[in-house]
Amino acid sequence: MNTMTRKLATIREIEEIKPIPEADKICAYRVGGWWVVDTINKYDVNDLAIYCEVDSWIPHELAPFLSKGQEPREYNGVKGERLRTVRLRGQLSQGLLLPSTILNELGLWPLVGDPVDHNLTNQLNIQKWEPPIPSQLQGTMRGNFPHFIPKTDQERCQNLRKDIFDTHKDDVYEVTTKLDGSSMTVYVKDGEVHVCSRNIDLIETEGNTFWNTAREQNIIDTLLELSVEKGEEYAIQGELIGEGIQGNPEKLTGHKFYLFDIYSITVGRYLKADERYSILDTLNMNGASIEHVPIVEQGLRVAQAYDSIDELLEFAEGPSLNPQTKREGLVFKSWESDFSFKAISNSYLLKTKF
Ligand code: AMP
Ligand code: MN
Numbered sequence: 001m002n003t004m005t006r007k008l009a010t011i012r013e014i015e016e017i018k019p020i021p022e023a024d025k026i027c028a029y030r031v032g033g034w035w036v037v038d039t040i041n042k043y044d045v046n047d048l049a050i051y052c053e054v055d056s057w058i059p060h061e062l063a064p065f066l067s068k069g070q071e072p073r074e075y076n077g078v079k080g081e082r083l084r085t086v087r088l089r090g091q092l093s094q095g096l097l098l099p100s101t102i103l104n105e106l107g108l109w110p111l112v113g114d115p116v117d118h119n120l121t122n123q124l125n126i127q128k129w130e131p132p133i134p135s136q137l138q139g140t141m142r143g144n145f146p147h148f149i150p151k152t153d154q155e156r157c158q159n160l161r162k163d164i165f166d167t168h169k170d171d172v173y174e175v176t177t178k179l180d181g182s183s184m185t186v187y188v189k190d191g192e193v194h195v196c197s198r199n200i201d202l203i204e205t206e207g208n209t210f211w212n213t214a215r216e217q218n219i220i221d222t223l224l225e226l227s228v229e230k231g232e233e234y235a236i237q238g239e240l241i242g243e244g245i246q247g248n249p250e251k252l253t254g255h256k257f258y259l260f261d262i263y264s265i266t267v268g269r270y271l272k273a274d275e276r277y278s279i280l281d282t283l284n285m286n287g288a289s290i291e292h293v294p295i296v297e298q299g300l301r302v303a304q305a306y307d308s309i310d311e312l313l314e315f316a317e318g319p320s321l322n323p324q325t326k327r328e329g330l331v332f333k334s335w336e337s338d339f340s341f342k343a344i345s346n347s348y349l350l351k352t353k354f
Contacts (some may be wrong), residue, residue: 033309
């Protein structure tokens with residue numbers, strides 16, 4: 001999934017309403033796979049409302065009550081607040097519902113075409129909140145992230161109910177542990193190896209953790225050698241984890257890159273799981289020391305094993321790479337197509353400090 005297409009705020013139908021035990025002023029509304037706690041009787045089933053996902057940065061004017069009477073915070077020059085996962089009277093609440101009437105007030109109504117799923121992210125000036133980048137990861141820019149390689153991203157399962165249980169109901173998946181670090185890409189182009197963070201191509205500088213780790217695990221030379229040997233240019237993508245990154249939940253000493261994807265730049269596609277394992281073996285036989293993210297299940301028929309998004313989210317709970325650590329969640333990749341998604345552990349979201 002590309003960040004450009006990311007829908008953080010969309011018009012949705014309220015699909016289900018459930019009471020919260022011993023709460024008479026609030027209830028839970030369901031849109032897709034998300035539950036949002038709000039005032040009772042505010043919406044009816046089938047009503048249209050604007051749904052904003054967790055990690056949206058909401059401009060203050062849109063929802064001043066989020067600042068709870070305090071001075072709003074600021075992100076990329078916009079005053080507002082970040083939407084987090086919370087528990088209210090024991091009920092999980094993720095994201096924000098806004099009445100569709102505000103579109104009138106903002107002069108955005110009527111919309112052209114079907115309002116359901118209409119993406120309002122840009123019109124409402126909503127951004128995706130990203131954690132601050134530690135200085136050891138910032139580095140010096142060599143260029144933009146290359147346009148010929150997809151950026152790593154995964155859509156949340158809560159937005160893909162129909163796709164998972166209908167369109168892809170017969171799909172078989174590889175399920176891996178989602179590691180909470182920083183996205184890293186190493187690729188070969190025209191006989192040169194590049195190292196990228198999530199958004200930029202980096203110059204090799206002293207003290208840059210992406211480059212240092214790539215050298216330590218001998219990724220640079222082995223990837224170059226492989227592309228010469230195969231006559232094909234590859235990008236390997238994974239998660240850099242360790243000290244100073246996202247609070248180092250795995251309690252690692254130093255840093256380590258864990259691979260989760262290989263993209264053939266020459267052919268313009270992601271390798272299938274078995275092709276990926278075989279390329280990884282070759283790199284390691286040639287002297288690299290690269291581990292794959294942990295594989296939790298291989299060949300899982302998700303739509304048969306689980307009946308709902310809530311059940312999938314239960315499955316996302318569990319130990320991480322470090323068995324003492326709760327995992328951030330799971331990533332599901334279909335064997336049949338490029339379809340993939342993430343299921344984030346709700347208990348992880350509730351406890352994480354970021
Ligand atoms: P998020 O961290 O919520 O933005 O989710 C997407 C990111 O998860 C990707 O950009 C990757 O950097 C990261 N990630 C961590 N573990 C995995 C994994 N096992 N498979 C795919 N992506 C992963
Ligand atoms: Mn992440």
